Amino acid sequence: MRPDTPGRAARPDALLWGVVSTSAVPSESAPTDGGAPVSLASRMPHVPVERLVAEMVPPPRFDGVRFETYVPDPGQPSQAAAVRALAGFAASLTAAEPARRWFRREAPAPAGPGGMYLDGGFGVGKTHLLASLWHATPAPPERKAFGTFVELTNLVGALGFQHAVTALSGHRLVCIDEFELDDPGDTVLVSTLLGKLADAGVRLAATSNTLPGRLGEGRFASADFMREIQGLSARFTSLRIDGEDYRHRGLPEAPKPHIDDEVTTAAATTPGAALDDFPALAAHLATVHPSRYGALCDGVRAVFLRGVEPVTDQATALRLVVLADRLYDREIPVFASGVPFDRLFSEEMLAGGYRKKYFRAVSRLTALARDAERLTERQNG
Incomplete structure (x- = not known):
């Protein structure tokens, strides 16, 4: 099929x-x-496949966002706390290339949190903060990637798993927006990919959503996320962001x-x-x-x-x-x-x-x- x-x-x-067309056919x-x-x-x-890789940057809606442009809700202290934590994470990153480990299958996690996970409901500004992290990371655009979970699975489907690892392993930061836990196959695939990238020294950041009906049940999405990415969980610091959907x-x-x-x-x-x-x-x-x-x-x-x-x-x-x-x-x-x-x-x-x-x-x-x-x-x- x-x-x-x-x-x-x-x-x-x-x-x-x-499979995505690799021919550079002019767009209609x-x-x-x-x-x-x-x-x-x-x-x-x-x-063309090359466009999929080149477009792994924050979308136009988030071109101009920065930590400074995020307006925390005064009634939700977790929002301001998340800004401070992510700004500190960005400051911990340098423009140096990730260390290549050619002869070791496993590598220790980098000093400090190797990844940040933003857990919260819809419309609390997680994508704004994730894009702000991308912008604040001191590396050229071709050395940091930003995409949704679906776009990342599409990239793997277009390039193949090993080529996707090669394409991203030289990055300083990979951001995954809307990490999805509803399909075990995709989740295992992406978590395996992220494990390979983390072993190469790539720092990671991800967001996911807590369902509106589960907001009162504590760290629901966070617990699911950590379980599904078992091998990576120790490398992620989870940040809970509470609040109502700013779009409404x-x-x-x-x-x-x-x-x-x-x-x-x-x-x-x-x-x-x-x-x-x-x-x-x-x-x-x-x-x-x-x-x-x-x-x-x-x-x-x-x-x-x-x-x-x-x-x-x-x-x-x-x-x-x-x-x-x-x-x-x-x-x-x-x-x-x-x-x-x-x-x-x-x-x-x-x-x-x-x-x-x-x-x-x-x-x-x-x-x-x-x-x-x-x-x-x-x-x-």
């Missing part, structure tokens, strides 16, 4: 694996500064969906718009490897969707999660008709094994829907 065909029933996130996703809206469902981007803090409820005609009209008057019917786009995502979803959005400044409907197929839902992440990373507003985004995934899905992904997607799509409201208000004002 091709990796970019619909997922296998036994493991719907198998879509996140596969040219900038859309004017003219009629483009359709994401008509694009089939080809992404003090803000009104998510905007109500629009009608189809409003979506069509708004897309026609918005530079750089992409306009799609939701069912067609959801079907098209099955034909594009998730590692290419970022390229799918190249040149797009706003996404307009007609007829958003509840998703009943888990493989489709997981693809939409990846798309939501790429749209959020690139700060692309989403203006939609149909059901509100908090009804995109069923209650059964939100209670199932992939619930962390779905909660994150709802949070991010809601934020992007608010961005779309402000965008259209400015244009109409």
Whole structure:
């Protein structure tokens, strides 16, 4: 089965694996500064492997973040404590190359914490802090990497395990955002990769999410993380970050969906718009490897969707999660008709094994829907 065909029933996130084109085919996703809206469902981007490696940097949304720009909630002391701890960790790193250990299978952990793990709920600023750590690390961009757990598994799928180790073992720091514990195979693969990198002297940092319903139960995600990366747990210092989702803090409820005609009209008057019917786009995502979803959005400044409907197929839902992440990373507003985004995934899905992904997607799509409201208000004002 091709990796970019619909997922296998036994493991719907198998879509996140596969061979990525290594040919430098020009992208079909040219900038859309004017003219009629483009359709994401008509694009089939080809992404060279080299681009996957080069793009392991904080996404555009986090280009300008620094420790100094993080605003801790005064009511949550753990937030300010996390800033201090991470700033100290960054200061402990030097621009020196990691020591290469050619003749030893095992190596002692570097002095001090070899890794930092940020544990907390959705929207407490973990990605902001992780990106700030990347920016504060005194090494050139090509010697530090930043990517989501899914992007890291995609890189391994594209390069092969040993080549991925070689590509990253010369780095000073590797940051993994949204470390996912819902698939044992992927978790073991990535933890093995991180073990190889740690043995090469690479420092590590990761984030994950505690589910909203488990926030009162102590270090739930932290305990899971440490268990799943057994060989690495001694090298990580865990930082708990408490707080409410800043994307919804003090803000009104998510905007109500629009009608189809409003979506069509708004897309026609918005530079750089992409306009799609939701069912067609959801079907098209099955034909594009998730590692290419970022390229799918190249040149797009706003996404307009007609007829958003509840998703009943888990493989489709997981693809939409990846798309939501790429749209959020690139700060692309989403203006939609149909059901509100908090009804995109069923209650059964939100209670199932992939619930962390779905909660994150709802949070991010809601934020992007608010961005779309402000965008259209400015244009109409």
